[in-house]
Amino acid sequence: QVQLVESGGGLVQAGGSLRLSCAASGSIFSINLMRWYRQAPGKQRELVASITRDGNTNYADSVKARFTISRDNAKNTVYLQMNNLLPEDTGVYYCNAVYAFIPYWGQGTQVTVSS
Numbered sequence: 001q002v003q004l005v006e007s008g009g010g011l012v013q014a015g016g017s018l019r020l021s022c023a024a025s026g027s028i029f030s031i032n033l034m035r036w037y038r039q040a041p042g043k044q045r046e047l048v049a050s051i052t053r054d055g056n057t058n059y060a061d062s063v064k065a066r067f068t069i070s071r072d073n074a075k076n077t078v079y080l081q082m083n084n085l086l087p088e089d090t091g092v093y094y095c096n097a098v099y100a101f102i103p104y105w106g107q108g109t110q111v112t113v114s115s
Helices: none
Strands: 004-007 010-013 018-024 034-039 046-051 057-059 067-072 077-082 091-099 102-105 109-114
Touching: 004 091, 018 034, 018 091, 018 109, 034 067, 034 077, 046 067, 046 077, 057 067
Parallel strands: 010 109
Antiparallel strands: 004 018, 018 077, 034 046, 034 091, 046 057, 067 077, 091 102, 091 109
């Protein structure tokens, strides 16, 4: 079983930066794919970024060149560095992992970007 705890959200002005962290209860080295999702009010949850165990990354078009996903397997932590934030980046950000074919989610962390 895997427990995920996100942190680092907050209120920031447009153009600002935040760094989200997702700490896993166990080793994430065995988890190949880690993802960040977000959900804006009244909208469906969407995939923001993903990273494999080997460090290969993918991003939603809306965040490319602004967000960077990374992972530290030794610390069992995944990060999302968010720069040049826009009001449309507002939402609850969730960390996701699939382990033994079971999806795990954190409780989410709120990101609010004011214009």
